[in-house]
Amino acid sequence: MKILIYAEHREGALRKITFENITLAKQLGVPFEVAVIGSEVGNLQEELGKYGAEKVVFYQNADLATYSPDAYAAVLAEAVKKQGADVLLMGATSTGKDLGPRAASLLNAAMATDCTKVELDGDDLKITRPMYAGKVLANIRLSSAVKVVTVRPNVYSAAEAPATAAVDTESVDAPGFKAMVKEIVSGAQGKLDVTEADIIVSGGRGMKGPENWHLIEGLAELLGAATGASRAAVDAGWRPHDEQVGQTGKTVSPSLYVAVGISGAIQHLAGMSSSKYIVAINKDPDAPIFKLADYGIVADLFDVVPRMIEELKA
Amino acid sequence: MAKENLPSFSKGMFSGVILDELVFPYPKMKEEEAEDLKMMQDSFRKFAEDHIDGQKIDEEEKYPDGLIDQLKELGFMGLSVPEEYDGFGLSATAYTKMFELFGGINPSVAITLGAHQSIGYKGLVLYGNEEQKKKYLPKLASGEMLAAYCLTEPGAGSDAAGIKTKAVRDEENGVYILNGSKIWITNGGVADFFTVFAKEEMPDKDGKMTEKISAFLVTRDMGGITSGKEEHKLGLKGSSTTEVFFEDVKVPFENLLGERGKGFKIAMNVLNNGRLGLAGGSIGALKVVMKEAIAHIRQRKQFRKTLSEFEMIKEKVAQMTVDLFATESMIYLTSGLVDRGDVDYSLESAMCKIRATEVTWHGVNECLQMVGGLGFMKEYPYQRYLRDGRVNMIFEGTNEILRMFTALAGMHERGQYLRKIGTALKGPIKGFGVLTDYATQWLKGRVSTERIRDVHPELAAAKVQFETWAKNMHFSAERALIHVGKNIIYREMIQERLANAAIDLYAMIATISRVDTMITEKGAENCSVEIKLCNTFADQAWRRVRRNLLMVDSNNDREMREIADFIVDQEKYPFETI
Amino acid sequence: MNIAVCVKQTPDTETRVKLTDDQKAVNESDINFILNPYDEFAVEEALKLRETNGGEVTIISLGPDRVKSAIRSALAMGADKAIHLVADKNPSDPNAVAGALAEELKTGNYDLILLGKQAIDDDHAQLPSLLGEKLGLPAVTVVVKLDINGDQVTAEREIDGAHEIVTCNLPAVIGAQRGLNEPRYASLKGIMKAKKIPIEEKPAALAADQLEIESFNYPPEKSAGKIVGDSADAVPELLRLLHEEAKVI
Ligand SMILES: Cc1cc2nc3c(=O)[nH]c(=O)nc-3n(C[C@H](O)[C@H](O)[C@H](O)COP(=O)(O)OP(=O)(O)OC[C@H]3O[C@@H](n4cnc5c(N)ncnc54)[C@H](O)[C@@H]3O)c2cc1C
Numbered sequence A: 001m002k003i004l005i006y007a008e009h010r011e012g013a014l015r016k017i018t019f020e021n022i023t024l025a026k027q028l029g030v031p032f033e034v035a036v037i038g039s040e041v042g043n044l045q046e047e048l049g050k051y052g053a054e055k056v057v058f059y060q061n062a063d064l065a066t067y068s069p070d071a072y073a074a075v076l077a078e079a080v081k082k083q084g085a086d087v088l089l090m091g092a093t094s095t096g097k098d099l100g101p102r103a104a105s106l107l108n109a110a111m112a113t114d115c116t117k118v119e120l121d122g123d124d125l126k127i128t129r130p131m132y133a134g135k136v137l138a139n140i141r142l143s144s145a146v147k148v149v150t151v152r153p154n155v156y157s158a159a160e161a162p163a164t165a166a167v168d169t170e171s172v173d174a175p176g177f178k179a180m181v182k183e184i185v186s187g188a189q190g191k192l193d194v195t196e197a198d199i200i201v202s203g204g205r206g207m208k209g210p211e212n213w214h215l216i217e218g219l220a221e222l223l224g225a226a227t228g229a230s231r232a233a234v235d236a237g238w239r240p241h242d243e244q245v246g247q248t249g250k251t252v253s254p255s256l257y258v259a260v261g262i263s264g265a266i267q268h269l270a271g272m273s274s275s276k277y278i279v280a281i282n283k284d285p286d287a288p289i290f291k292l293a294d295y296g297i298v299a300d301l302f303d304v305v306p307r308m309i310e311e312l313k314a
Numbered sequence B: 001m002a003k004e005n006l007p008s009f010s011k012g013m014f015s016g017v018i019l020d021e022l023v024f025p026y027p028k029m030k031e032e033e034a035e036d037l038k039m040m041q042d043s044f045r046k047f048a049e050d051h052i053d054g055q056k057i058d059e060e061e062k063y064p065d066g067l068i069d070q071l072k073e074l075g076f077m078g079l080s081v082p083e084e085y086d087g088f089g090l091s092a093t094a095y096t097k098m099f100e101l102f103g104g105i106n107p108s109v110a111i112t113l114g115a116h117q118s119i120g121y122k123g124l125v126l127y128g129n130e131e132q133k134k135k136y137l138p139k140l141a142s143g144e145m146l147a148a149y150c151l152t153e154p155g156a157g158s159d160a161a162g163i164k165t166k167a168v169r170d171e172e173n174g175v176y177i178l179n180g181s182k183i184w185i186t187n188g189g190v191a192d193f194f195t196v197f198a199k200e201e202m203p204d205k206d207g208k209m210t211e212k213i214s215a216f217l218v219t220r221d222m223g224g225i226t227s228g229k230e231e232h233k234l235g236l237k238g239s240s241t242t243e244v245f246f247e248d249v250k251v252p253f254e255n256l257l258g259e260r261g262k263g264f265k266i267a268m269n270v271l272n273n274g275r276l277g278l279a280g281g282s283i284g285a286l287k288v289v290m291k292e293a294i295a296h297i298r299q300r301k302q303f304r305k306t307l308s309e310f311e312m313i314k315e316k317v318a319q320m321t322v323d324l325f326a327t328e329s330m331i332y333l334t335s336g337l338v339d340r341g342d343v344d345y346s347l348e349s350a351m352c353k354i355r356a357t358e359v360t361w362h363g364v365n366e367c368l369q370m371v372g373g374l375g376f377m378k379e380y381p382y383q384r385y386l387r388d389g390r391v392n393m394i395f396e397g398t399n400e401i402l403r404m405f406t407a408l409a410g411m412h413e414r415g416q417y418l419r420k421i422g423t424a425l426k427g428p429i430k431g432f433g434v435l436t437d438y439a440t441q442w443l444k445g446r447v448s449t450e451r452i453r454d455v456h457p458e459l460a461a462a463k464v465q466f467e468t469w470a471k472n473m474h475f476s477a478e479r480a481l482i483h484v485g486k487n488i489i490y491r492e493m494i495q496e497r498l499a500n501a502a503i504d505l506y507a508m509i510a511t512i513s514r515v516d517t518m519i520t521e522k523g524a525e526n527c528s529v530e531i532k533l534c535n536t537f538a539d540q541a542w543r544r545v546r547r548n549l550l551m552v553d554s555n556n557d558r559e560m561r562e563i564a565d566f567i568v569d570q571e572k573y574p575f576e577t578i
Numbered sequence C: 001m002n003i004a005v006c007v008k009q010t011p012d013t014e015t016r017v018k019l020t021d022d023q024k025a026v027n028e029s030d031i032n033f034i035l036n037p038y039d040e041f042a043v044e045e046a047l048k049l050r051e052t053n054g055g056e057v058t059i060i061s062l063g064p065d066r067v068k069s070a071i072r073s074a075l076a077m078g079a080d081k082a083i084h085l086v087a088d089k090n091p092s093d094p095n096a097v098a099g100a101l102a103e104e105l106k107t108g109n110y111d112l113i114l115l116g117k118q119a120i121d122d123d124h125a126q127l128p129s130l131l132g133e134k135l136g137l138p139a140v141t142v143v144v145k146l147d148i149n150g151d152q153v154t155a156e157r158e159i160d161g162a163h164e165i166v167t168c169n170l171p172a173v174i175g176a177q178r179g180l181n182e183p184r185y186a187s188l189k190g191i192m193k194a195k196k197i198p199i200e201e202k203p204a205a206l207a208a209d210q211l212e213i214e215s216f217n218y219p220p221e222k223s224a225g226k227i228v229g230d231s232a233d234a235v236p237e238l239l240r241l242l243h244e245e246a247k248v249i
C-alpha cells in the first residue's frame, strides 16, 4: 500500500488538514508521498518536512494558479498513477469534496467522504465515517484498486515530526479548465471558517438580534475562535449562511464549541455533537443542548457573555 | 344533500341492537389518498415551521401580515370544496387528519381555517344548488372569499331556534331584506361570504303565517354589512371574532340556501359535519403538548430521578395515552362512517366532539401539571394550548347541549317503539326534533342482535364487556323512559349519564375494532402495546359505564336540584363556618 | 432550457436513526421519508430558470419503489416530467449511482443538471462532481448563487471561510447549497397536478458497489455534563474548568 497525500493550499499557503493527513499516514505506518498542484506554493520543503514528509512532488503550471476542479482532477489522477499510489488521502474540506470525486471517477476509484477514523487492517483500510449527520457511524471498506479517502478536519491533530523533504517540481500540462474560479471573495476579513476552527462560538435565536452579535464576536476574538450560528439566526437574516452549523449547515468538530442562546434542536446537534467539549449558555434548564453539554450555565446570556469577556480580558 | 333514514350505530345501541357491520372492520384510507394527504401535511408542516409562531400570534393577538394570503395561495382554503369546483374534495378522514395537524401546530390558525370550511361554506357544499356552487365555491376554494357561519345572536346561543334576525321578502325586487345582528362570529372581521340564518314569515301547511328559519348566502358586497371590533379572547387570539351587523341587506332570492323554512335543519347538519374537524383539531393539540411534556419529564430530575420515573407521573402519561388512543379510534371510525355516505353519523360526531375536547382539555392540563411551575410561564406553550382549547367545549354546540342531544336522539328510537312517549320526546327543544325525525325502517326486519362478531382472543374480554354494558345501557335507557316518561326531556342528569355511557361504549367498540383490524393486518405479536391500550381502556370504560348506569336509577338528583335552587335563590354561597 | 434535477429520497431531519439488531443496516420501518432538503433548492432553482427561460424540468431519481413519493414531492413543486431509475435498494456506492444517472442523463440532451450538494442520509457529497466527470461537463458544487446568461454560467460557491466565483459554459452540473433560494412549498394544486403526471420507470444500470458498509455503530453517547451554575457568577468557575479540566483554553 502506498498513500498519496494531496496538499491543499489556498492563496499560497498550505492548509492545516494537509499536516493532519501526514500525521495520519505516519500513524498508519504506510509509505506515503505528497502531491502539490498549482503555480506558486509557499515553502513546501520546510513546511511539509516539519510534519514528516520525505517525498513531495510539485505539479506546476502557471495556469494552475486558478483552481479548476476538472483541470486539477486530471493532474491529480495522473499524479496518483505516476507516483504509484493506491490510496489518495485528502481533506474533507470544500476543495477535497469538490476535487476528490472527480479524481476518483478518473481513477475508477471508490471514495469515502468525511472519514473520522482510518485504520489499517492487513492490506486493507478500515474506515469509519459518520452518516445521517453523525447519528450513526458506518464502518466501511473500499474494494476498488485505488481508493480515495477524505478525512474530516480536526479529527487527527497534526504532530510535528521533522524530516527532510525532497521536493521534485514537475511541469505538467493543464488540460480541462471547464469550470474556473474567477475570484475568491472572502467573507469578513481573515475570517476563520467554522469547519477548520479549533474553537467555535455560536449564537442562536436567544441572541435576540444581529445588534447583539458583538458579544459572540468579542468572545470569539478572545478565544481565537470562529463564529457560528443556528439556523434560526441564519434564517432571521442575522448571520450569513456559511456560518450555519447543523444538519443542513456545516458539520464541525472543534475542541470547544460554545453554544449561546441555542436550544439544541436535533438538526443543530447533528452538526456539532462530535465536538470534544461543549459549553451551553441558555436560560432554559430544559433546553436539549444541556443534554450534550459538558459544561452549562443556566442563566441569561446577556449577563453571562459580557462577564466571560470581562474575565478573559483580565 | 344529506340523506334521511339512515342506519345509526349509536341509535341502534340505545335500542339494543348492535350494527356491527358499521364498525367492523376499522375503516382505512385509500392508499392514493393517504399519499396525497402526506404531501399536503408535509407542505403545511414546512410552511408552518417558517411562518407560524404560536407564541407571537398569541402575544400580538393577530397573524403576521400575509399569513392568510399564503395559506390561500397554497390551497388550504379549498379542502372541502369538491374537485369540480376547483377544490380538493378531501374525504372526511383526510380532512380530519388535516385539522389534526392544523390544531397541533396552531389552534388559532385551525379555527380560522375551520370556520371558513368546516362551517362557513359547508352549507353551500351540502345544500347549495348548481348555480350557487358554480358562482361561489371556486372563489371560496381559492380563498378569494373567506367564509363565516352566522347563527349565534345575543339572545340565541344554545337555543339557536330563538334567533331574531329577520328576512323579509320583497317580491317586487326579488330580494330578501335582511336585518339583525350576530355575535361571536369567527372570521367576522375578515369574511366576505356569510352563511346567515334568519327568520322569515311563511305559510305553514294549514296556510297560517308562521316564522321559520331559512338560510342565506350573503356576501359583503351586497352592502349593509358591518363588522364589530375584534373581541379580546382567552385564546385563539390570532383568529377574528366579531359581531356582524346586517342592516337592510338586499339578498337576492337566488341566494336562499336550500328550501325556505328549512334553515334550522341546515344549521344543525352543517354543525354535525363540522364537529369532526374540531375533534381532530383538538387531539392534534394534545399530541403536540404531550410531546413537549414528555421531553421535559425525561430529563428533569428531582430526588435524583427523572420525573418520568415517578409513578404518579407515569399514571398521567399512561392515562392520557389511553384516552387519546380511544378518542382517536372514535374519531377516525366516525370519519370512515361519514365517508361511507350511507350512515347517520350525527350522534357519533357529537360524541367525538365531546370526548375529544374534554380529553384534550384534561390532557393538556395534566401536561401542564407534569412540568410544574414552568407550565405556568408564558414562554412555554402549555398555558397557551390550555387557553386555546378551552372554547372547544363551548362552541359548535356546548358539550352539555351535545350530551342532551346524544341521549335524547339516542332514546328517540326507543321512544318511538314505546309509542306513548314517542311524541313527547319530539317535544319542546326544537333542535332535536329535526335531528331525530327519522324513521325506523333500517331497524325493521333485522334480526335483533346484541352480540358482535368474533374478535381476536386477546380482545375477547373487552368484547364481552362491551356487549354486556351495551345491553345494560339499552335496559337503563328503557327503564328511564318507562319510569320518567316524557319528563325525560327535563331529567338532564339522567341524560348526561346515558350520554356518558354511550360515549364510553362507542369509544370501546371503536378501539376494539381498530386494534382487531390491526391484529388481522400485522399479527398480534406486533400490536402488543395497542392491545394493552385497548384492554386498559375497555376496563376503565366499563367501570365508568356501570357507575353511570347505576346512577340512572339511584342518585341524589332530587337533592342536587334542591340545593341548586336554594343557592340560586340566595344569589350566593350563603354559609359560614361556626 | 432543458433542465434535469436529480433527487434523492432521504429520512426527514428529525428522524432518530435506528439500526437493525445485527447493526448491519438502518431500520427503515419508522422512518418518515422526504425529498432531500438540498434537492429542494435544486428543484426550486430549476423552476425559477424555467420561469425566466422557458423549457422543461425533468426529475430523475434512483432507488427502490418508495422514492416515487419524493419524485411526487418534486413534481408537486412544479416540475414537468419524471423518470424513476428503479433499483431494489439504494446502492451504498455513490460512484455506482453516478454511473447509472449519467447513463440516463446522456440520453436527455439537458442544458443544465441540478442536484443538491449532498444527500442528508449518507452524506457522501460526491454526486455533482462525479456526474461532471462522467458526463465530461463542468461541475460547480456548493453553489449559493447562480447566474445564467446565454450559455455562460457564473456561480458563487461556498468554500471554507470564503466564497468563490466560478464561471463555465452550459451544459453544466450544479450542486445546490442552502442559500441558493427559498424553495417554494408544494401547493395543493401542485400536489393534485403531480398525481396526474406519469412517472417513467426504467431499470437503473448499476455497476457493482465498490464501497461497502460492513456495519454501523451508534456514536459513543455523551453523558450530560455538569451545570456549572445558574448565574453569571459561575463564569470564573467555567473558565477554570475549561482551562484546567478540559484544557481547551
Ligand atoms: C430540514 C431542516 C433542517 C434544519 N437544519 C438545521 C441546521 O442545519 N442547523 C440548525 O441550527 N438548525 C436547523 N434546523 C432548525 C432547527 O430545527 C431549529 O429550529 C433551530 O436549530 C433553532 O435555533 P435556535 O436554537 O437558535 O432557536 P430556538 O430553538 O428558538 O432556541 C433559542 C434558545 O435561546 C434561549 N434563550 C433565549 N433568550 C435567552 C437569554 N436571554 N439568555 C439565554 N438563553 C436564551 C432559549 O431558552 C432557547 O433555548 C433545521 C430544521 C429543519 C426542518
Ligand SMILES: Cc1cc2nc3c(=O)[nH]c(=O)nc-3n(C[C@H](O)[C@H](O)[C@H](O)COP(=O)(O)OP(=O)(O)OC[C@H]3O[C@@H](n4cnc5c(N)ncnc54)[C@H](O)[C@@H]3O)c2cc1C
Pocket (backbone or CB within 6 Å): B115, B148, B149, B150, B151, B152, B156, B157, B158, B159, B183, B184, B185, B186, B187, B233, B236, B241, B391, B394, B395, B396, B397, B398, B399, B400, B401, B492
Ligand atoms: C370564540 C368563539 C367563536 C364562536 N364562533 C361562532 C361562529 O363562528 N358562528 C356562530 O354562529 N357562533 C359562534 N360562537 C358562538 C357559540 O356557538 C356559542 O357561544 C355557543 O353556542 C353557546 O351559546 P352561548 O354562549 O349563548 O351560551 P348559552 O346558550 O347561554 O349557554 C350557557 C351555558 O348554559 C348551558 N346550557 C344552555 N342550555 C342548556 C340546557 N338546555 N341544558 C343544560 N345546559 C344548558 C350551556 O351548555 C352553557 O354551559 C362562537 C363563540 C366563541 C366563544
